[in-house]
Amino acid sequence: xxxxxxxxxxxxxxxxxxxxxLLLTLLAGAMAFAGVxxxxxxxxxxxxxxxxxxxxxxxxxxxxxxxxxxxxDLASRYGQANYMITIRDTADQVIWSNYDESVPVLTAFxxxxxxxxxxxxxxxxxxxxxxxxxQAEYNITLYAKSDMNRxxxxxxxxSLVDTSMRQQAVFITLTVLGILLFLVLLVFLFCSVGRRKGxxxxxxxxxxxxxxxxxxxxxxxxxxxxxxxxxxxYYTGGFSDIVVILLxxxxxxxxxxxxxxxVLSIAARIKAGTLLSNTIVFWLLRLAWRILCAIGRxxxxxxxxxxxxxxxxxxxxxxxxxxxxxxxxxxxLLGLLEAMVLGPLVLLVAHNQRKLKxxxxxxxxxxxxxxxxxxRMLWDFKRFGASLNSIQGGLSRAVEARMKSERFKTELITNxxxxxxxxxxxxxxxxxxxxxxxxxxxxxxxxxxxxxRQSARLKKLTDDLVEASKASTGNLTVNPEPADIGVLxxxxxxxxxxxxxxxxxxxxxxxxxxPVRVLADGRHLWRVFxxxxxxxxxxxxxxxxxxxxxxxxxxxVRITFRNISRSPLNISSEELMERFVRGDSAR
Numbered sequence: 132x133x134x135x136x137x138x139x140x141x142x143x144x145x146x147x148x149x150x151x152x153l154l155l156t157l158l159a160g161a162m163a164f165a166g167v168x169x170x171x172x173x174x175x176x177x178x179x180x181x182x183x184x185x186x187x188x189x190x191x192x193x194x195x196x197x198x199x200x201x202x203x204d205l206a207s208r209y210g211q212a213n214y215m216i217t218i219r220d221t222a223d224q225v226i227w228s229n230y231d232e233s234v235p236v237l238t239a240f241x242x243x244x245x246x247x248x249x250x251x252x253x254x255x256x257x258x259x260x261x262x263x264x265x266q267a268e269y270n271i272t273l274y275a276k277s278d279m280n281r282x283x284x285x286x287x288x289x290s291l292v293d294t295s296m297r298q299q300a301v302f303i304t305l306t307v308l309g310i311l312l313f314l315v316l317l318v319f320l321f322c323s324v325g326r327r328k329g330x331x332x333x334x335x336x337x338x339x340x341x342x343x344x345x346x347x348x349x350x351x352x353x354x355x356x357x358x359x360x361x362x363x364x365y366y367t368g369g370f371s372d373i374v375v376i377l378l379x380x381x382x383x384x385x386x387x388x389x390x391x392x393x394v395l396s397i398a399a400r401i402k403a404g405t406l407l408s409n410t411i412v413f414w415l416l417r418l419a420w421r422i423l424c425a426i427g428r429x430x431x432x433x434x435x436x437x438x439x440x441x442x443x444x445x446x447x448x449x450x451x452x453x454x455x456x457x458x459x460x461x462x463x464l465l466g467l468l469e470a471m472v473l474g475p476l477v478l479l480v481a482h483n484q485r486k487l488k489x490x491x492x493x494x495x496x497x498x499x500x501x502x503x504x505x506x507r508m509l510w511d512f513k514r515f516g517a518s519l520n521s522i523q524g525g526l527s528r529a530v531e532a533r534m535k536s537e538r539f540k541t542e543l544i545t546n547x548x549x550x551x552x553x554x555x556x557x558x559x560x561x562x563x564x565x566x567x568x569x570x571x572x573x574x575x576x577x578x579x580x581x582x583x584r585q586s587a588r589l590k591k592l593t594d595d596l597v598e599a600s601k602a603s604t605g606n607l608t609v610n611p612e613p614a615d616i617g618v619l620x621x622x623x624x625x626x627x628x629x630x631x632x633x634x635x636x637x638x639x640x641x642x643x644x645x646p647v648r649v650l651a652d653g654r655h656l657w658r659v660f661x662x663x664x665x666x667x668x669x670x671x672x673x674x675x676x677x678x679x680x681x682x683x684x685x686x687x688v689r690i691t692f693r694n695i696s697r698s699p700l701n702i703s704s705e706e707l708m709e710r711f712v713r714g715d716s717a718r
Contacts, residue, residue, distance in 0.1 A: 136323035145323070146391070149316040153387060154380075156309030159302045162291070166299035169292055179296060180289050181238040184275035187285035188214060188240035192271050196244035199227065199269065213279040213286040219270040226269070235277035244271050320391075325399040333403040339396050344410045350393055357382070490516070494523050548597045555593065559586045598658075614653045616681060616688060617642045623660045624679075627668065635673045636694075642681035649688055663692050672697045 135141045169179040195216055199205060205227060209216055215236075217228040279286035295302065325333035338346070364378075400406040407413055486508070508516055562583045570576045624640050631638050667677055671694040678693040 136319070137326045137328040139328070142320070142323050145316050145320055146388075149313060149320070149391070150384060150387060152309055152313050152316065154384070156306060156313060159305040159309060162295040163299060163302035163306050165292065166295035166302060169296055170299065175296075179292050181275075183289050183292050184214075184238050184285060185240050187288070188238075188273040188275060189242065191285075192240070192242045192244055192273060195271055195273070196269050205229070211280075213276050213283055213289075215274040215276070217272040217274075219272075221268055221270070223270065230272075230274055234274075237275040237277045237279075239272060239274045241270060241272040244269050320395055321398050324395045325402050333399065335399055335403055335405070338392075339399045339403075340409070342409055342411045342414075343397075343400060343406060344412055346393075346396065350389065353389065357386070486516070490519050494519065494526070544596060548593050551593050552590075555586065555590055558582070559590065562586055609652045609655065611650045611652055613648055614651050614656065616647045616649055616690065618646075619653065619657060619660065620679060620681060620690075623657075623664060626661075627664050630668055631677070634668055634671070636668070636671055637676045638679065639676055640679045640681075643683065647681060647683060647688055667692065667694045670697055671695060 191214065195205070195209070195218070198208060199218055205216065206229060210229065215228075215230045215234065217230045218226045220226055275285070279289055325335065325339075327334040361382075397406065400409065562579060565579050566583065570579065620640060620642060624638055627638070671677060675695045678691070680689075680691040680693075682689045682691070
């Protein structure tokens with residue numbers, strides 16, 4: 132299907148095919164509708180043929196009377212027609228007739244036709260001679276033949292009526308099949324529009340890049356031009372039925388192709404997401420919005436005092452212009468007095484508000500030095516400034532107390548760690564000396580091994596405590612150096628291979644083939660990896676997989692550790708990420 136939707140010949144063939152299918156479906160539908168309508172109205176094909184023939188005979192009677200009064204040769208003019216003629220005068224005497232009793236007659240129609248006085252020009256030896264024909268009346272009988280040819284509209288339509296009624300089921304079936312095929316081709320065109328061989332995604336052609344409202348205006352203009360032309364064509368007249376039908380068919384094909392072009396262009400624009408964005412109206416609205424946003428940003432950047440001054444000045448200018456327009460000198464004088472009294476007061480209020488705003492922003496940003504100058508403030512502004520100063524003082528004291536507590540805690544951790552290191556070093560050294568001696572029993576040797584292992588673990592915990600204390604106070608030394616993350620992860624996998632095997636955990640390490648280098652402190656990064664793997668070994672469900680993924684994305688490196696917990700995690704992810712929190716609440 133892809134090679135068809137991206138093929139230009141397939142699209143062109145589909146356009147021609149859908150046009151032909153539409154014409155044939157409309158023709159079959161018209162025949163089916165005519166067959167059903169005549170079946171409901173007439174009942175049988177013979178009755179329907181007679182009704183159609185009678186409607187045409189009524190139209191032909193006036194023309195026959197006109198031609199007879201003008202002296203036309205009726206035998207040559209109507210000799211091959213699908214009807215025979217008998218003309219009688221008012222005394223019911225036959226004046227002219229080509230009626231043949233041996234020819235089967237479908238139906239007959241008799242009507243009295245009146246011809247107005249009119250001139251008749253004839254050629255003589257002396258030249259042309261014009262005579263006037265008086266008003267006359269004729270009784271004209273027209274006999275429609277049973278066997279008609281298709282030389283005139285009556286014969287053609289009678290034949291169509293007969294065919295539509297006799298092949299009614301066939302035309303209904305063809306109409307249904309045509310509708311289905313039309314829908315299939317239309318869906319194919321919708322799927323293929325915007326697709327081009329050798330390109331991924333939607334590719335718009337030049338017409339589809341025209342602004343949509345301008346594109347729609349072009350089609351509306353075409354519709355208006357066509358409507359005007361059709362109106363003139365209708366009132367001009369003088370064309371035969373065959374010519375009119377042919378012109379209407381050609382016009383219908385052109386209209387359908389234009390409509391198909393318009394609909395497919397809409398589909399392509401919807402696929403590309405440019406139906407609304409690629410319009411002149413959208414561009415103008417976006418430009419207006421950008422202008423309004425720029426004006427808004429400019430207004431926001433104006434200092435508060437100048438904003439107030441601008442508003443006050445605008446109001447004062449409006450009052451002055453109103454007073455001048457109304458020729459009210461009293462109102463103008465009152466406006467000037469109002470501006471002189473209230474203007475400075477409003478500016479002073481705006482200045483006080485600006486000072487309070489700047490002070491509040493300074494406190495919110497964490498700058499606790501300095502205070503609000505309330506010496507030149509008025510009323511509630513002065514009290515609010517004093518409240519800000521009180522808040523600033525309280526925050527300063529709270530921060531100082533917190534810093535003091537942190538210092539005490541850090542000093543306590545440092546002192547305790549130092550006090551622990553001294554006896555711990557002695558224990559480790561003496562355990563090492565004991566291990567060098569000949570021990571009398573294996574049981575005693577086991578005790579020494581336990582002492583050695585636990586003392587080493589205690590030393591590591593003490594070092595971690597000191598490092599955590601340094602990290603919390605910002606005193607941790609970091610030496611960034613180029614490091615290969617893949618090498619660190621591979622070393623980590625080798626380090627924990629035996630322990631993972633004992634716990635029945637399978638490590639699945641995924642990393643790119645090429646080296647991934649970052650700027651980091653390898654010692655601290657290794658400690659992070661070590662802590663994560665240690666927690667995985669402690670809390671992972673046995674006989675499960677541990678996934679470690681190394682990914683790169685837009686210059687960033689992402690390392691993901693995933694495992695299945697042995698115990699249900701009944702705490703939130705935020706609580707789990709806090710320090711000294713375990714997944715199992717029982718501990």
